[in-house]
Amino acid sequence: MKLYYAETLAPRKTCAVAEYLDMPIDYVFVDLRKGEQSTPAYLALNPNGKVPTLVDGDKSIWEADAIICYLAQRAESALWPRTAQQQIEVFRWFSWNNQHFYRYGGALYFEHLVKPWVGLGGPDPAKVAEAQGFFRKHAGVLNQHLKGRKWLLGDDLSVADFAVGVALPYAKSAAMPLEEFPEVQRWHDQLNAFDAWRNPFPARQDQVAVNA
Incomplete structure (x- = not known):
């Protein structure tokens, strides 16, 4: 898995959950001040041009709340409730x-x-x-x-x-x-x-x- 992030609020929650779960993730820093979120390569992963984005195999998942749910489910963690x-x-x-x-x-x-x-x-x-x-x-x-x-x-x-x-x-x-x-x-x-x-x-x- 690769997690594209910047050191701002929405990516913070995804990085925190990934760290808490000790997930095997490659972190890719996106420099917002250099406009790296607007490059064609990044927009192919996340058409919104926002961070974070999680890539897992052929899946590209954007929106921080969706990502933290995905990580918790993938880890079979109680962070994602069962009921x-x-x-x-x-x-x-x-x-x-x-x-x-x-x-x-x-x-x-x-x-x-x-x-x-x-x-x-x-x-x-x-x-x-x-x-x-x-x-x-x-x-x-x-x-x-x-x-x-x-x-x-x-x-x-x-x-x-x-x-x-x-x-x-x-x-x-x-x-x-x-x-x-x-x-x-x-x-x-x-x-x-x-x-x-x-x-x-x-x-x-x-x-x-x-x-x-």
Whole structure:
């Protein structure tokens, strides 16, 4: 298998799951600043010109949430739950995250980290304020859900935890008010206990990441 990635949010979850599962993967770094995601060779793998992309034999799989499910299933890992009801719960959290929590955590990540990284200047105060407001709203939903639960689906870690938590390693540097939500903080602290979560990206000689 080959995993094409950059050191940004969506690829982070795929690299973290692959590392957690100790998958036999060849990592291929895609330099976004050089436009490598737009080359004909890469577009043949992923017509969206986005990262990540997983190639397994003759299969090319794109979209990070699909990739982490594929990896967990291929490894026969409990990260992909066995029951239909729990699988529905995974997709519920994927959908909620993409429409709400990740959307606004990602907006803060973009304003504070991506913009200066690509030379677009500093954060826009109005956009930051708007994203923080929505982040608080949705973090409140997550905080309430996590009361009495160790992980999103209950007692067992799943791909949903890797997906929903992906922006939180950058909370401090991206001005996400994570400290206001003790259950979310507790849950993320549990993820931080995994080396695969703290250090998901493979080492490179030219380390140029968008990180804290």
